[in-house]
Amino acid sequence: xxxxxxxxxxxxxxxxxxxxxxxxxxxxxxxxxxxxxxxxxxxxxxxxxxxxxxxxxxxxxxxxxxxxxxxxxxxxxxxxxxxxxxxxxxxxxxxxxxxxxxxxxxxxxxx
Amino acid sequence: xxxxxxxxxxxxxxxxxxxxxxxxxxxxxxxxxxxxxxxxxxxxxxxxxxxxxxxxxxxxxxxxxxxxxxxxxxxxxxxxxxxxxxxxxxxxxxxxxxxxxxxxxxxxxxxxxxxxxxx
Numbered sequence: 001x002x003x004x005x006x007x008x009x010x011x012x013x014x015x016x017x018x019x020x021x022x023x024x025x026x027x028x029x030x031x032x033x034x035x036x037x038x039x040x041x042x043x044x045x046x047x048x049x050x051x052x053x054x055x056x057x058x059x060x061x062x063x064x065x066x067x068x069x070x071x072x073x074x075x076x077x078x079x080x081x082x083x084x085x086x087x088x089x090x091x092x093x094x095x096x097x098x099x100x101x102x103x104x105x106x107x108x109x110x111x
Numbered sequence: 112x113x114x115x116x117x118x119x120x121x122x123x124x125x126x127x128x129x130x131x132x133x134x135x136x137x138x139x140x141x142x143x144x145x146x147x148x149x150x151x152x153x154x155x156x157x158x159x160x161x162x163x164x165x166x167x168x169x170x171x172x173x174x175x176x177x178x179x180x181x182x183x184x185x186x187x188x189x190x191x192x193x194x195x196x197x198x199x200x201x202x203x204x205x206x207x208x209x210x211x212x213x214x215x216x217x218x219x220x221x222x223x224x225x226x227x228x229x230x
Contacts, residue, residue: 004153008151032217036219041224042224043201043222043223043224044154045221046218046219098156099156099219100153101154102153103153
């Protein structure tokens with residue numbers, strides 16, 4: 001089983017739609033969670049950190065479910081510019097510096 | 112600030128050749144790392160450094176060497192290139208350790224990547 005698993009997609013949605021991605025992680029001791037965004041042939045960039053209580057940044061909401069060991073990303077009112085690959089990232093805490101990246105979920109927002 | 116820079120952007124090697132991928136950051140970050148990204152797989156950690164003079168192995172270190180003589184630079188050396196090393200290589204840096212509570216110091220800043228093909 002992979003340490004961090006994501007549905008590769010693609011999720012193909014119209015502009016204005018709401019879309020949600022889930023990501024599961026295998027190490028129950030994991031403490032830090034992040035969503036990164038990667039545009040085609042570009043480097044990953046931090047989208048948002050995921051706090052235990054959940055957090056929101058504009059149209060983006062991240063949630064953590066420790067019992068089921070998954071994190072989610074909700075995007076409301078999708079824009080064409082949201083088309084990208086979304087990477088789930090977990091720090092398993094066996095090393096304070098180590099990050100485990102999921103293989104990403106691809107989102108396509110169509111006009 | 113230029114952030115994290117990588118050179119070259121593209122490189123083609125023949126099997127058995129050696130080369131060095133350059134990485135530099137101007138943000139005075141202590142922590143730097145090298146990842147490779149292959150289709151269908153997440154970024155995998157090759158080597159990392161927690162400060163000048165200190166390096167350690169990541170998940171896939173075989174065939175690669177690193178050194179950290181300065182805070183700014185973290186080159187990755189391919190000793191004898193193999194087709195299995197065809198990949199996109201990203202260098203990243205961050206201010207601090209990943210903590211139990213996310214903070215701005217956790218953010219990993221990535222370079223633009225080097226696309227390497229080994230024939």
